Amino acid sequence: MPVTQRRSRRRFALTPVAFVAMALLPLALHAVHAEEADTPLVLKPSALLQEQIPLAMREQMPTFFSGDHTLGRPDLDTVIDGHAMMRKGDMVLQADRVEYYQPDDLVKARGNVHINRAGNIYEGPALELKVDAFEGFFNEPRYQFLKNGAFGQADRADFIDDSRVVLHNATYSTCRREPGPSWLPAWMLRATTISIDTEEEVGTAEGAVLRFQDVPILAFPTMDFPLSDKRKSGYLPPTIGLDNINGVELTVPYYWNIAPNRDATFFPTVMSKRGVDLAGEFRYLEPEYKGTLRADYMPNDTLRDRSRWGYALTHSGTLQTGISGIGGLGLNLNLNRVSDDNYW
Template identity: 30%
Template sequence: MKQFFLVLTGILMLFNIALAAKDEPTFIKADHITYDEAITTYIAKGNCEIKKDNHVLKADEAIYNKTNGIVQLYGNVQIYDNEGDWVKGPKAVINIDTFKGFADNAVCFVAKNHLYIKAKRIIMDDKNHYYASDTTITGCDCPECLSFDTKYAPEWSIHAKNTYIVKNNYVFSYPLWFNIGKVPVFVFPAIEEPLVRKSGFLFPSFGYSKTNGFKYYQPYYWAINKSQDATFTSQYDGKIGYGLNTQYRYYWTDNIKGQWDIELFKDTTPPAGDIKRTRLNLDITQNADFKKYGDLKADIHYLSNKNNLRVINDDNMQLTSNLYTTSKLMYSIQNGPYFLGVNNYFYQDLVAPNNSQTLQKLPEVFMGATNLDIYKKLSLDISSLYSYNYRQDGLRGNVLDISPSFSYPFKIGFVNFLPTAGIHYLFSNYSNGLTGSQSSVVPKLSLTARTSFFKIYDLSSGNRYKHIIAPEVSYTFVPKVKQEFPDFVNTYPQKSALNLTLENTIIKRTVNDKGEADYREIFYNKITQEYRFANYANAPIKPIDPIDTYIFPRYVYSNGPIYEETRISPFPFFNFSSQAYYQWQKHTFTYTADNLNFNFNTFGFSIGYTTAKDLDFNTTSNGITYSVFFYPIKKLYTYISLNRDILDSYFPQKRAGFYYTSDCWGFGLDVFQNAVPQQVGNTYIANKNVGFWITLSLRGIGVFKKR
């Protein structure tokens, strides 16, 4: 009996502790507080504040009955929680223990979505569930509009007969109509605004274009759990067909994540001669980091119809295509300087009628080590690569490439030297029609010398400039070695080349009012050129790039193009960038890409120019891009963008638009014209496609787009 009594006493003590923990204390603060013991009621006046369970209740006057938990609040009532949500009004009655009650002529604010909900009475079922009838919903910050004076109205609002609020979940209203100012515009049967990740239909996209006809995209979002979600988008294009796009994302752990994108489309008007009316595009990315046990990556791409990726070339308006899609499955592991990996590559040929002659690497194994200390500064890098190359028709077989190299860095004065010496051992056997094997040993020597100088310039304004000059000279030698291998072997061509590089960098240092230093690159330039040599009697050079060749006794001297890269930004609002290959003996650029940008507070513009020439110095590409934007008024952004092909004298793309933003809404219109492929007989021509899209954003609700 004594043991039973002790156990019972322990259970009762635990029960009382649990009740005490559940019964959170209530704190009251005010300018003046009185307590009527007969009715167990506190009466507070002036700056009243009551705190309990992460909630704060404020009012000019408060009456709190300690027995039943009822709080009556009068004058400037404010009810806050710890997430920034609140309810305000002139009067409220709440049970502080259960949080049941109501607030009259009240406004509820949902902080996470910045949404205001106004009603003559907001009923609270508990801390998380509210209900109101005849509500006005808006995202506009307008105190006068949130009053009950009908003279004022927000810039936009939704008026609903019934509104349910589930905090940290959703706001649901029905039926409702949408107002701009005081004018009703359209009616909705219902609307649900999620406050967290929640399954449901997202805003649709709809519109019209000349090539696709009427377009309607309807996405549905599925919040599977905290680490997985999926979006299903039904797609309808009136002139070409319909389909379903699926995106599945997962984040199982911090180390395992990925994404699947699946497009299934029924083409109602396929190109002439194309019998595949249903197409499937599959893109999968997967990353799994197992820390010390390695890293697994997958990148899968598959097309059921190779025409899916065919496009019109902007230069000559002929049908072109990516040659392949590439799918990869890769695993690698590293322990200190040692590494090991296995790769698998699958290529889908988009040009050939089938995939029978497409070379696949299944698998490719590599291993080796980097920067192994041998003796003092002498280090060893070694890598080995084995691959099995397979195709249905044509030679296939194995390749082994073992490449050790030694390096010994040293310094003389201000110059850093890095000499390296190594070999490439190649072995391959092959089959399918022909059977055989070859091997070769290709030596490689290189020497790089690099240094840098700098000087700092102090200005009277307190700013500083640092000028850095970094010259580099490198020489690479690979002798001519007989390498008669199948086409799936990457060989090492003969090379005897000297590379000269010079880099100039200017960095500006400024100090702001807080004494913090800010560094900005205002100038960068890099110039490099390659000079090739070969024994004239034994190995005359066959130039690959556009180069000039001079014959001296026993040697061929080849001068390659000069590569130039420049970035200039003397002011925060201005920057210029350039890349170019210049053949100075021919006095011509074989490739250039230049961009000029100005960006001010109220306007800006950019100009881009590109050109390219082939090995015979014939121009193959020549285009210019113009882009201008400006703010005619503070809240209005406008832009114009033009791409012009100088070579063929046409505009492959034109775009223009504007976007207006207010404190709680935005509206934009974008118009475009571009060239799209259209089959005429057995050829393709450029057909002008004109279209537009509209963007409407409502603060607190979301973004509507018409594409």
């Protein structure tokens, strides 16, 4: 007798407990959303700074304070003691104590003061500053600039505005710091005043003395120098040498930025046993050719009792013949000539 299998269908019935759970589910979801809506937003501090912000925009930005103890009167003043921090736009200020007077937009900071303004850092014992105008002074600051990594210290820094600062009795160096407490920068500039203009990217020193390994080498009544990698006309670091034939040698180069594709360097040299050597180099760069011309002239070589000279020209490029099927021809020149066979 055949066996017939019958498929059974099971039906699940909701119990009273399930009915209650489904009824309460919408209320529970509503309560969760309500709790999330009532939870206040919390500001999260960040170590990142914005790039330099225009004054008009900076005035509209909020100011944030934090510290161990805070006292204040609305729209009047705020005083923070212990791990004090003030932050606004592209500026962050840290100190042991910070006092901010809102009607004058004036901040006074004392003790372990550290201010970072768009990446330029100043540290010292005391600061007074009008925040938005960035006008004030810093006593005995140490500083480091973002664009070229230059650093130094001064008796006082006077902030003229957000682009200009005047450093009094100051030092300035771009030498990379090496580990060790006895490290000294190879080259350092000391000056009565150093004016820094980050907008023009130029520094100007008055009463300046250039020092090598902390030994004074050259003095300048006034001099200027670039604050970035952009090419700029001006004096380059001098070169000092000692030779058993030429004697003591001193070269003070001057760089002339003629155009983006042309420049010249003049490097007069004084040799104690020979005299003066007037030398220069001219470089040019064009789409189809480039070259360098160097020339030296010594009016009177005291070791040879005559004037001496030499020049060298290197040139490479392409000449367009205009002839069909030939195209361009490469041209390379390397010319050298001197005044005598013993020219060095």
